[in-house]
Amino acid sequence: MNVSLKKVDKSEVKLIFGWINEPLAREQSFHPKPISWEEHSTYWDSRLRDGRKHSFIISSGGEPVGLLRLDPVEGAYEVSILISEGHRGKGFATEALQAAVGLCKGLGIRKLVARVKPSNKASMKLFEACGFQPAYVLFERGA
Ligand SMILES: CC(C)(COP(=O)(O)OP(=O)(O)OC[C@H]1O[C@@H](n2cnc3c(N)ncnc32)[C@H](O)[C@@H]1OP(=O)(O)O)[C@@H](O)C(=O)NCCC(=O)NCCS
Numbered sequence: 001m002n003v004s005l006k007k008v009d010k011s012e013v014k015l016i017f018g019w020i021n022e023p024l025a026r027e028q029s030f031h032p033k034p035i036s037w038e039e040h041s042t043y044w045d046s047r048l049r050d051g052r053k054h055s056f057i058i059s060s061g062g063e064p065v066g067l068l069r070l071d072p073v074e075g076a077y078e079v080s081i082l083i084s085e086g087h088r089g090k091g092f093a094t095e096a097l098q099a100a101v102g103l104c105k106g107l108g109i110r111k112l113v114a115r116v117k118p119s120n121k122a123s124m125k126l127f128e129a130c131g132f133q134p135a136y137v138l139f140e141r142g143a
Pocket residue numbers: 024025028029079080081082083084087088089090091092093094095114115116120121122123125126129
């Protein structure tokens with residue numbers, strides 16, 4: 001295993017701010033608008049105080065390369081993963097997700113879900129490779 005997961009510390013919120021505003025991260029998010037520092041810091045202040053939410057920095061060789069979050073949703077935890085530009089395509093997300101699955105029992109998590117846009121081919125492959133199966137498809141159109 002080349003990656004490690006470590007709990008996010010307050011001092012890393014600035015680093016994450018750069019990552020979440022990278023173009024691909026915004027494009028693949030369900031809230032694609034750029035995120036302001038104010039919005040980001042308020043979100044993380046609250047997130048880091050909320051014991052039900054888990055946030056991990058993904059590191060490789062001591063270098064932080066991404067973020068993995070686990071958030072309670074109805075009957076499960078939603079996993080969100082982000083690998084920063086320059087570190088993608090090296091298997092880090094696959095290893096980090098496998099490591100997160102390994103932590104679930106200790107965290108009392110029995111089911112994981114992920115929401116992925118169908119255009120997000122890397123993410124579709126990632127979740128399928130880690131044993132996730134499509135549960136349902138949400139269709140939408142303008143009206
Ligand atoms: C999705 C994301 C996390 C994948 O991270 P990664 O470290 O590059 O992924 P991996 O290297 O572990 O590769 C995972 C799979 O995707 C494939 N893949 C990687 N980049 C790809 C690309 N640009 N296009 C198509 N497939 C790609 C890999 O080949 C691998 O599939 P394989 O096991 O069949 O070979 C990363 O692209 C990212 O941070 N994207 C922006 C945020 C996002 O979309 N998050 C997911 C929503 S929860």
